[in-house]
Amino acid sequence: MPERVHDALAEHGLRAAYDARPAHQRNDYIGWILRARSEDTRLLRLQQMLSELARGDCYMNMAWRPRTPQ
Incomplete structure (x- = not known):
């Protein structure tokens, strides 16, 4: 995980929320942020994440609900 993302999650107290997401979502967020061409876009994407x-109800601008154990 990039240091900037790690620090932002810690600063906002969102590391547990990030870790609770499925692995594909965590990977998507990181890749999406890193693929941005400009620093401004990377910052916007980080803020969106x-x-x-x-x-807790959204993933990449789509509605999302965590799975509940059955």
Whole structure:
């Protein structure tokens, strides 16, 4: 995990929310942030990820609900 993402998750208290997401979502977020061409876009994507993790009901601008154990 890039240091910037690690630090942002810690600063916002969202590491547990990030870790609770499925592995494919965690990987998608990191890749999506890193693939941005400009620093401004990387920052916007990081902020979107943080916002979605804080809300807990969204993944890449799509509705998402965590699975509940059966």
